[in-house]
Amino acid sequence: MSAVDDRLDFLVDGDVIIPAGQPGxxxxxxxxxxxxxxxxxxxxxxxxxxxxxxPDKTDATAIAKRLGQLGVNVVRFHHMDNASAPRGIWDRxxxxxxxxxxxxxxxLIAQLKQNxxxxxxxxxxxxxxxxxxxSTERAFRYGKALDNFYAPYIQLQKQxxxxxxxxxxxxxxxxxxxxxxxxxxxxxxxxxxxxAPWDSLADLGEPxxxxxxKQWNRWLAxxxxxxxxxxxxxxxxxxxxxxxxxxxPAAGGExxxxxxxxxxxxxxxxxxxxxxxxGESFSIHCELTRPGSExxxxxxxxxxxxxxxxxxxxxxxxxxxxxxxxxxxEARLAIDPWDHLGLQTAVQLTSRWQRFDLPFxxxxxxxxxxxxxWVMGNDIGSVWFSGASLRPGGVLGxxxxxxIAEGNVRLTRRVDTVPRQRDYLRFLMDTEQRYHVMMxxxxxxxxxxxxxxINTQASYGKTAGxxxxxxxxxxxxxxxxxxxxRFPGRPWDPSNWTIENTSMIGESDGGRIGLIARHxxxxxxxxxxxxxxxxxxxxxxxMFPILSSVAAMQDWDAIYQFSYMxxxxxPEVPRIDSYFELANHPGHLVWLPIAKQxxxxxxxxxxxxxxxxxxxxxxxxxxxxISDHWSAAAAQDDWLMKHRLQVKVGDTDTPVIRRTTVTxxxxxxxxxxxxxxxxxxxxxATFVVNAPTVRAAVGQLADRTIKLGDVSLIxxxxxxxxxxxxxxxxxxxxxxxxxxxxxxxVGRVENTGMRWNESRTSVGTDWGDAPTIAEGIxxxxxxxGKVNVKSLSASGEPQTEVPVRLAxxxxxxQLGPKYKTLWYLIQRP
Numbered sequence: 001m002s003a004v005d006d007r008l009d010f011l012v013d014g015d016v017i018i019p020a021g022q023p024g025x026x027x028x029x030x031x032x033x034x035x036x037x038x039x040x041x042x043x044x045x046x047x048x049x050x051x052x053x054x055p056d057k058t059d060a061t062a063i064a065k066r067l068g069q070l071g072v073n074v075v076r077f078h079h080m081d082n083a084s085a086p087r088g089i090w091d092r093x094x095x096x097x098x099x100x101x102x103x104x105x106x107x108l109i110a111q112l113k114q115n116x117x118x119x120x121x122x123x124x125x126x127x128x129x130x131x132x133x134x135s136t137e138r139a140f141r142y143g144k145a146l147d148n149f150y151a152p153y154i155q156l157q158k159q160x161x162x163x164x165x166x167x168x169x170x171x172x173x174x175x176x177x178x179x180x181x182x183x184x185x186x187x188x189x190x191x192x193x194x195x196a197p198w199d200s201l202a203d204l205g206e207p208x209x210x211x212x213x214k215q216w217n218r219w220l221a222x223x224x225x226x227x228x229x230x231x232x233x234x235x236x237x238x239x240x241x242x243x244x245x246x247x248x249p250a251a252g253g254e255x256x257x258x259x260x261x262x263x264x265x266x267x268x269x270x271x272x273x274x275x276x277x278x279g280e281s282f283s284i285h286c287e288l289t290r291p292g293s294e295x296x297x298x299x300x301x302x303x304x305x306x307x308x309x310x311x312x313x314x315x316x317x318x319x320x321x322x323x324x325x326x327x328x329x330e331a332r333l334a335i336d337p338w339d340h341l342g343l344q345t346a347v348q349l350t351s352r353w354q355r356f357d358l359p360f361x362x363x364x365x366x367x368x369x370x371x372x373x374w375v376m377g378n379d380i381g382s383v384w385f386s387g388a389s390l391r392p393g394g395v396l397g398x399x400x401x402x403x404i405a406e407g408n409v410r411l412t413r414r415v416d417t418v419p420r421q422r423d424y425l426r427f428l429m430d431t432e433q434r435y436h437v438m439m440x441x442x443x444x445x446x447x448x449x450x451x452x453x454i455n456t457q458a459s460y461g462k463t464a465g466x467x468x469x470x471x472x473x474x475x476x477x478x479x480x481x482x483x484x485x486r487f488p489g490r491p492w493d494p495s496n497w498t499i500e501n502t503s504m505i506g507e508s509d510g511g512r513i514g515l516i517a518r519h520x521x522x523x524x525x526x527x528x529x530x531x532x533x534x535x536x537x538x539x540x541x542x543m544f545p546i547l548s549s550v551a552a553m554q555d556w557d558a559i560y561q562f563s564y565m566x567x568x569x570x571p572e573v574p575r576i577d578s579y580f581e582l583a584n585h586p587g588h589l590v591w592l593p594i595a596k597q598x599x600x601x602x603x604x605x606x607x608x609x610x611x612x613x614x615x616x617x618x619x620x621x622x623x624x625x626i627s628d629h630w631s632a633a634a635a636q637d638d639w640l641m642k643h644r645l646q647v648k649v650g651d652t653d654t655p656v657i658r659r660t661t662v663t664x665x666x667x668x669x670x671x672x673x674x675x676x677x678x679x680x681x682x683x684x685a686t687f688v689v690n691a692p693t694v695r696a697a698v699g700q701l702a703d704r705t706i707k708l709g710d711v712s713l714i715x716x717x718x719x720x721x722x723x724x725x726x727x728x729x730x731x732x733x734x735x736x737x738x739x740x741x742x743x744x745x746v747g748r749v750e751n752t753g754m755r756w757n758e759s760r761t762s763v764g765t766d767w768g769d770a771p772t773i774a775e776g777i778x779x780x781x782x783x784x785g786k787v788n789v790k791s792l793s794a795s796g797e798p799q800t801e802v803p804v805r806l807a808x809x810x811x812x813x814q815l816g817p818k819y820k821t822l823w824y825l826i827q828r829p
Contacts (some may be wrong), residue, residue, distance in 0.1 A: 001590075001794045003564075003571040003583035004062040008069035008796040010825060011593050011730065013740070017068065020118045021180030025450060028474060031523040033557050036180075042556075042600045043183070044548070044592070045074035045120070046582055047530065047563035051087045053080050053108070054101050055568035060108040063571075067564070068115035070589065071596025074183055075112055076120040076529050076560055080105075081127040081160065086569060089164075097163050103170075109181070110171035118183035120529065120560075121176065123161050125189040129153045131207060137200055137326055137348055138491065145196035146208050147188065148435040149215060157188070158442055165447055177449045184452040186529075187439045190479065192460035193432040194425065194622070199345040200326075202411040209411075217407040219427045227403045234420035236397025239312050245390040246302050246372070258284060259373075261299035266292030266378070270300065276386045277318045277353035283386035291378045291489040291496070300385065301373025303334045307341055307362040314394030315372055316357045321349040322382040327374050329358055334371040341370060345414055349383065359394035360415045378489045426619045429464050436472050457529075458519050463615060463629065464622040466521065470649050475525035475557070480512040482533045482543070485579055498761045503539035503722065504546065505685040505699045508676040509637040513550050518630050520554065522612055522646040527558035534579035536756075536763055538748045541587040541724045542687065542698045548595035549672050549689050549696070552604035554644050559599065561588070574770035575751045586772060586794065587749035590823045593742055594694060597728040603694040604671050610660045611635070611643040614652040621655070629655040641674050675699075684721070692734040698724040710736060716778045723747040723777055727826075736784045741826040743789075745815055747775040776817025787811045788827050791819040798825060 024036010035041045046067070055063060067075065084090045085098040089105070109119050129143040130152070140146050147153035165176040165185070176182055204212060224230040247257035255270055262268035267290035276283045288298050307313070315329060331343035343360040372390050376383050396417060402409045412424035436455040443449040452474035458465045459478060469476055482504045485497040504511035513531075520526040528551070533543040543561070551559045565571060565583040573584050582588050597603040615621060615629055626647065633655050639645060643659070670690075677685030677700065686699035688708065695708035702721035706713040715723050725745050729738040751768030786809075789802035800819055805812040815824070 001584070001586040003573070004059050004066060005795050006062045006065040006069065008066060010740075010796050011069050011071075011742070013730070017114075017116050019181070020073070020113045020116055021182075025180045026118065026183055026452070028452070028525055031525065033475075033525050042602075043074040043118070043527075043558035043560075044071055044596055044600050045076055045529070045558065045560035046072055047076045047078045047560060048108075049079040049563045049566045050082055051567040051569060052563070052565035053077050053568075054086065054089075054104040055108060055571065056104065057107050059568060059571055060104065061111050063564075064108065064111035064115045064117060067112070068117055070592040071600065072592070073116055073600065074118040074120055074558065074560070075564075076122065076186075077105075078122050078189070078563065079125045079566075080122070081125055087567075097167075102167065106169040106171050109179075110169060113172060113181040118181055120183050120186065121164070122186045122189055123164075124157050124187070124191070127160075129156060137197075137324075139197050139200055144191045145193045145201070148191065148193040148432050150208050150211055152207075154435065154438070157439065161185075161439075161443060162447060165443070165449060177447050177451075179451075182451040184454065184474070185443060185449060186477070187436070187443075187453065187455045189456060190460055191456045192465055193435075194428045194461040194464040197346050198411075198424070199413050200348065202413050203348050213409075213411055214407060215431060216411055216424075216427055217404055217409050219430065220404045220409060220423075223423070224404060226405065227398060227409060230404065230409075230423075231398060234397065234423070235417045236420070237312065237417075238395045238397060239393035241314060241394060242392035245305060245392075246388055248388075255284065257302055259299075259301050259303055259371075260286065261297070261301070262288070263292060263297055266290055266297040268298055273384060275384060277355070280318060280386045283318070283384045284388075286376065286383045286385070288376065288380045288383065291380055293496075293498070294488045295378045296375050297378050297488070298376040299373060300376065301334075301371045302388075303371040304368050305370040305372060305390070306367045307331065307365065307370045309362055309365040311362055311392060312359060312394055312396060313342075313362060313390060313392055314357060314359045315343060315388075315390050316355070317388040318353050318355050318386040319347070319349050319374075320351060320353045320384050322351060325349045325377065325379065325381065325383065327376050327383065329356070329372075329374050331360065331362070331370060331372045333366060333369060335369050339364070341366070343372070343415070353386070355387075357394070358415060359396045361396075421623075422620060425464070425623055429461075429467070429619060429622060432461065432464070433468055433472065436468060440472060458521070459626070462623065462625045464619070466519065466615070466626060466647060467617060467622060467649060470521045470524065470647075475527055476519065476521045477527045477529050478516045478519050479530040479562075480516045480528065481531070481562075482512045483537055484532075484534060495764050497764075499534070499537055501537055501539075501760050503542060503685060503699065504533065505539075505542060505674065505687050506677055510550070510640040510674070513546060514637070514640045515627060517550065517554055517640055517645045518613075518626050518635075518647070520556070520644075520646045522648045525557040526554075527560075528556065529558070529560045530562040531559060532562045532580050535576050535585060536579075536750055536754065536767070538720065538750075538760075539722055540585075541591065541746050541749065544588060544591035544595040545598075545689065545696050545698050545724060545726060546687055548598040549604050549687070550640065552599045552602070553607050553641070553672055555606035575768065575772050576749070577767065584772065585749065586822055587746045587774065590744045590746060591724070591726060593730070594696065594726040594728040594744060597694050597730075597732075598689065598691075598696075601693070601732055603728065604689060604691050607642065607644050609643045610646055611639055612646050612648050612658050612660060613655060614648045614650075614658065615655050616652055617650050618653075630657075633657040641672065693729040693732060693738070694727065695735060696724075696726040701725065710784045712782045714780045716780075718747060718775070718777065720748070723779075725779070725781075727781075727783070739828050741787075743781070743815075743824040743826055744822060745777050745779055745824075746822045747777055749774045774822055778814075778816040781813045781815060782810055783813070783826070784810055785828055787813075788829070789813050790825050791821040792823050792825055793821070796823075
């Protein structure tokens with residue numbers, strides 16, 4: 001299917017297109033989005049990323065029309081700040097906006113507006129600030145977390161926002177701060193200071209570390225009279241070090257006490273080296289020569305140790321590497337279930353020797369079955385360790401040389417006392433929220449932005465993220481992916497990645513979408529601005545029917561697929577060429593009009609009851625995830641399909657769940673059924689929709705009769721038994737009286753010559769070639785009344801008349817591979 005073909009008028013025949021923003025600006029009323037007339041409005045969207053946000057004007061005109069025809073009414077502009085033209089919005093120097101790129105963006109947004117499509121503008125996504133490069137720890141890549149407190153980066157964000165949002169679009173005649181077709185502005189994608197690795201924050205060097213420490217000491221000065229008062233509040237301890245617990249080989253001796261792990265296909269060796277820091281006579285040199293398949297495959301540890309719960313220990317060592325590397329020191333069981341035992345941190349190695357002293361309290365008691373050592377990641381290279389020591393005792397606190405008055409109290413680590421960690425979490429939360437308010441006020445008050453604003457996604461920051469977004473954002477936003485590709489070695493390595501390649505319908509807790517649902521905040525609109533079941537998952541086409549149906553049942557306000565296209569240089573790529581892109585994935589595209597009927601047009605009604613998790617605002621609870629709180633309050637997996645799930649902040653000291661009935665005349669309880677089955681082969685997993693204007697069935701459908709009210713379906717054959725079926729009204733009438741309906745039947749979709757590995761968990765770089773091919777599916781469908789059926793081309797043009805057998809007041813339709821299509825148009829005279 002084409003990425004720019006706009007001949008899909010049969011999907012919107014007779015519809016009146018109202019330009020985005022014409023009824024007035026979208027705002028919030030009674031916990032939902034409403035247009036300027038006060039009418040409820042729901043959004044189905046997609047993302048345009050990198051160069052995909054800057055198509056040429058001919059393509060932009062066609063893309064805008066095509067998206068509107070398919071049912072999209074909002075587009076999120078993402079990763080525009082990543083690069084210079086043509087991949088991004090910057091000029092060659094990356095200090096100014098490129099005039100040609102800005103002109104292309106203006107034209108596209110104007111075309112979207114004319115086709116009834118709103119725009120969601122993201123500010124910081126993947127721009128590299130000064131001093132950020134490939135050697136920067138992954139947690140801080142693109143300046144994430146750092147730009148919540150480091151003033152020069154905040155100033156760069158403000159300048160970019162000013163340059164973009166106060167610019168006047170010549171094709172609409174308005175600036176973006178005034179444009180009613182701008183739905184919202186997102187300040188900083190997937191970004192939180194509170195959940196940045198604390199030990200990595202503590203190890204930050206110039207220019208960031210001193211700035212964060214200065215702010216930490218300023219926060220302490222407002223809370224404590226002096227460092228002694230803080231020490232008492234934190235319960236700090238200083239215990240003499242006991243006897244060494246690790247076996248130490250002599251220089252040039254054997255390394256039998258140390259266990260090097262490099263499971264196949266990983267390969268590594270260790271040897272004694274005379275390269276050692278001052279005061280040490282030798283080191284252990286680890287040469288990592290071939291990566292494995294998991295990010296933890298290179299490990300070095302010593303086993304057979306005993307630890308006592310609650311006792312303080314100190315793990316000390318020197319270390320360096322041939323290039324910047326994150327290493328994770330840890331203490332854990334050396335037997336199943338391999339639990340961590342109090343030490344689980346990360347340190348940043350460079351090419352110079354550094355000493356690390358890491359105190360920790362053991363969380364459990366075990367005799368002779370513990371281990372201590374390092375996880376070195378999965379990248380090849382050289383790592384050296386020297387002077388490794390594990391001893392009882394140590395200092396868990398603040399050195400005598402540190403004081404609040406001098407402003408040199410160190411940043412907190414995960415090994416510090418719990419009271420100190422609670423203070424530090426409060427400091428990080430306060431800092432993050434101060435940043436949010438500063439940026440929001442800059443956009444709203446200084447620039448005069450009239451659109452809605454959010455900071456970032458609510459799950460970033462765990463419970464602290466919910467507290468932040470519910471307090472200062474106009475709505476709650478989330479992201480989620482079912483089986484996002486994993487990269488055990490180098491991030492985004494196109495040849496080294498895996499997926500589990502199973503259907504989410506086999507998950508009893510709702511999988512990724514069940515997790516997303518637990519983050520909705522009561523009385524606030526709820527948006528999911530990134531969602532996908534990425535290619536090449538063989539069940540990927542379950543995405544739109546599940547997402548749209550659950551969103552409708554849960555009464556959400558906006559859902560976005562990620563993404564439509566990431567480049568506009570060659571939009572007509574006739575094959576699936578990435579994990580995420582919608583533009584060239586026919587199995588997803590044909591489902592969009594049905595998702596529109598399900599969600600945007602209210603084909604599936606909200607559930608009639610709610611389960612509300614009330615959480616306290618105290619920082620004591622903010623370091624846990626929302627899922628932890630739901631579990632602690634005894635939430636049930638099947639609630640996703642029975643109740644609207646929501647969180648309410650405040651008015652409680654401990655997390656508690658309360659059930660309420662929704663007084664909504666449209667609420668229903670039985671329009672959607674999820675039968676999870678089992679991803680490991682037990683029972684047929686199915687997801688079924690039976691609503692007046694839409695019927696759908698997804699999952700293991702083969703060789704069964706699926707009843708969908710007065711519609712029935714029998715799918716024949718199929719090795720994997722998986723298929724997705726949808727039937728939706730195009731004129732918004734009930735199925736039994738609709739004059740125009742769209743029928744979709746699709747299973748596996750992949751490229752010609754795509755080659756899976758033996759476990760069918762990756763295709764590596766063997767994505768295959770054009771054309772994209774789809775599994776041929778034979779099925780019998782019976783619907784009420786007399787109908788005519790035609791197969792449709794990729795462009796939506798009628799192709800072949802499909803025979804219909806009339807039996808009384810019902811029509812029997814035989815679908816099959818011979819029609820070479822994934823969708824059909826059904827009409828009544």
